[in-house]
Amino acid sequence: MKPYTTLEEALASRKPGKRGYTLLDGENGCTNGCRCGVSVYDNTEFPPDYGAHEDQEGFYVLEGEGTARLGDLEIDIKPGDAFVALAGVKHTIKCKMADRPVKVLWFHSAV
Numbered sequence: 001m002k003p004y005t006t007l008e009e010a011l012a013s014r015k016p017g018k019r020g021y022t023l024l025d026g027e028n029g030c031t032n033g034c035r036c037g038v039s040v041y042d043n044t045e046f047p048p049d050y051g052a053h054e055d056q057e058g059f060y061v062l063e064g065e066g067t068a069r070l071g072d073l074e075i076d077i078k079p080g081d082a083f084v085a086l087a088g089v090k091h092t093i094k095c096k097m098a099d100r101p102v103k104v105l106w107f108h109s110a111v
Helices: 007-012
Strands: 021-024 035-041 057-063 066-070 073-077 082-085 091-095 102-108
Touching (some): 035 091
Antiparallel strands (some): 021 035, 035 102, 057 102, 066 073, 066 091
């Protein structure tokens, strides 16, 4: 187990076709579902299908402006904003302008 990662390692391990990446997870010693990463959203509409998790997921906006949907609640987001999707709440993000994607740091806490 290696209790850290580098950006280069995280980018190299990202899944094909994905712009986001996981930074820390079980391979780094995180337990009980604890993990964090970065996601990039360049869609200007909410996707028709989006999900929820059994645990809560927190977000911190790094770049871009857009809207987060948490269940029926929609909130405008910009760099420096933080929000949480509670366990079981469907959630997604869209950006205001496709050429300025929203980049968020996300994290799942241990359950």
